[in-house]
Amino acid sequence: NAGVTQTPKFRVLKTGQSMTLLCAQDMNHEYMYWYRQDPGMGLRLIHYSVGEGTTAKGEVPDGYNVSRLKKQNFLLGLESAAPSQTSVYFCASSFYAGGADTEAFFGQGTRLTVV
């Protein structure tokens, strides 16, 4: 009963390096989201996906790219990491059932530090 799984849990990057965060869900949800959490800012949406092969920008998409090649996976990429991207990243998923939205299920987070 895994739910939403994020890998890795911790990562330290040097400025300019690239990396990919993986989010996997086993609940057959259509919708997946990437948020970042910064102190005093709550969670802000980076990108989201409403189905396999689709992605859309959230409120803070700059510097990030995403892909949803498989329904169960949602990848978040940083092409050239910057210190401003030091944050805790959360993946979430949800489904849309017969006209009603449902709750979002969150992963445990990835703590990323860019030095």
Next chain:
Amino acid sequence: AQSVTQPDIHITVSEGASLELRCNYSYGATPYLFWYVQSPGQGLQLLLKYFSGDTLVQGIKGFEAEFKRSQSSFNLRKPSVHWSDAAEYFCAVGARRDRGSTLGRLYFGRGTQLTVWP
């Protein structure tokens, strides 16, 4: 535009005391409303949610919240706080999705940190 305001950044209560965390939202229609809790180093756990119907909703761990449309509020309450309730609490508004729309997402408040004194 949708937004969520949690006016209290930090609240301290004594164990056994009652608790109310405030949440106000701005949304053009009836929203979906959520309260999440985050313990240190952990992800977000759903406490309760309001989609429709009874405006007083019960959640896990003895929490409840009341949706007041006239005040655009969704305050979280607990009659008697336990030390294990110390955590950060987030209120969120969910945008309702229309047919074919991709608007479904959550808007979060900035969080309220709860400290519980023994």
